Amino acid sequence: MKLSAIQRAYISGFLDGDGSVYVQTKRNASYRYGYQIAPAIVFFQSAKSEDSFKEFHRLLNLGNMRKRKDGILEITVNRIAEIRELISFVKPYVRMKRRQIELLEQILSAKEQIEDEDDFFALRELVDAYRNLNYSKKRKRIVDPVET
Amino acid sequence: MKLSAIQRAYISGFLDGDGSVYVQTKRNASYRYGYQIAPAIVFFQSAKSEDSFKEFHRLLNLGNMRKRKDGILEITVNRIAEIRELISFVKPYVRMKRRQIELLEQILSAKEQIEDEDDFFALRELVDAYRNLNYSKKRKRIVDPVET
Numbered sequence: 001m002k003l004s005a006i007q008r009a010y011i012s013g014f015l016d017g018d019g020s021v022y023v024q025t026k027r028n029a030s031y032r033y034g035y036q037i038a039p040a041i042v043f044f045q046s047a048k049s050e051d052s053f054k055e056f057h058r059l060l061n062l063g064n065m066r067k068r069k070d071g072i073l074e075i076t077v078n079r080i081a082e083i084r085e086l087i088s089f090v091k092p093y094v095r096m097k098r099r100q101i102e103l104l105e106q107i108l109s110a111k112e113q114i115e116d117e118d119d120f121f122a123l124r125e126l127v128d129a130y131r132n133l134n135y136s137k138k139r140k141r142i143v144d145p146v147e148t
Numbered sequence: 149m150k151l152s153a154i155q156r157a158y159i160s161g162f163l164d165g166d167g168s169v170y171v172q173t174k175r176n177a178s179y180r181y182g183y184q185i186a187p188a189i190v191f192f193q194s195a196k197s198e199d200s201f202k203e204f205h206r207l208l209n210l211g212n213m214r215k216r217k218d219g220i221l222e223i224t225v226n227r228i229a230e231i232r233e234l235i236s237f238v239k240p241y242v243r244m245k246r247r248q249i250e251l252l253e254q255i256l257s258a259k260e261q262i263e264d265e266d267d268f269f270a271l272r273e274l275v276d277a278y279r280n281l282n283y284s285k286k287r288k289r290i291v292d293p294v295e296t
Contacts, residue, residue, distance in 0.1 A: 006153060006154065009155070009157040010241055010243075013157065013164075014161035014162065014165035016165070017162035017166030018166040043165070049244055056164070056243060056244060093158055096193070096203075
């Protein structure tokens with residue numbers, strides 16, 4: 001299904017209003033440099049809007065929907081190809097999360113091009129720069145963000 | 149400033165993702181039938197997004213922005229002429245909140261046409277129907293909703 005400009009603009013507004021664009025860094029010894037870099041774009045709604053959120057999910061046609069234990073519904077887009085597709089949809093229209101979307105795109109490219117440890121540290125610096133966009137300095141988060 | 153279809157679709161997505169469409173019924177003896185019917189459309193963001201939310205407010209060009217004591221920013225559109233303008237923007241594009249927007253439009257019309265107490269009670273029934281859209285039955289709210 002090809003989305004119209006109107007539909008893409010609508011999805012961009014939805015993302016700006018309610019969505020979350022983030023990158024998690026998880027310690028994971030099975031990865032080459034000891035860390036997994038896991039980006040995701042997530043949309044949220046309360047469970048009372050389940051029917052219309054499912055309809056939104058059909059429009060979006062990306063990611064998986066699940067219900068959290070606290071009843072909040074989430075559509076999580078975390079496969080790289082799907083994140084890239086979503087970025088291409090929203091990039092011309094997104095406003096509030098423009099910098100997050102642009103930096104996420106850089107992170108995906110850097111992630112693909114890792115050849116040595118220097119590349120990996122450069123990627124981690126991008127991820128840190130990203131995190132500073134998402135969190136105010138006051139919170140001074142040391143731990144990795146867990147938003148899911 | 150005239151908004152393009154793309155901009156209206158974006159605002160509709162923002163409203164669906166994050167906004168709130170509601171009608172408050174406030175006891176107020178100075179009103180003819182003892183109640184004030186106060187509709188509003190509200191957009192929310194956390195204070196860390198203040199700059200880009202101000203930019204969104206300039207695009208919207210309706211309502212007033214304020215910071216709540218808990219730090220959340222709100223753009224509240226509660227003047228009747230402005231609510232009507234916003235409804236006309238979003239009506240072709242809104243998905244999740246379509247029924248709320250349509251019922252709010254009916255409430256505004258009914259409010260304008262009140263001539264006697266019967267009309268007023270018919271309006272209150274519309275407002276109750278509206279409330280059932282916004283709140284799940286489990287919550288069984290007896291008191292008037294206060295979302296601000």
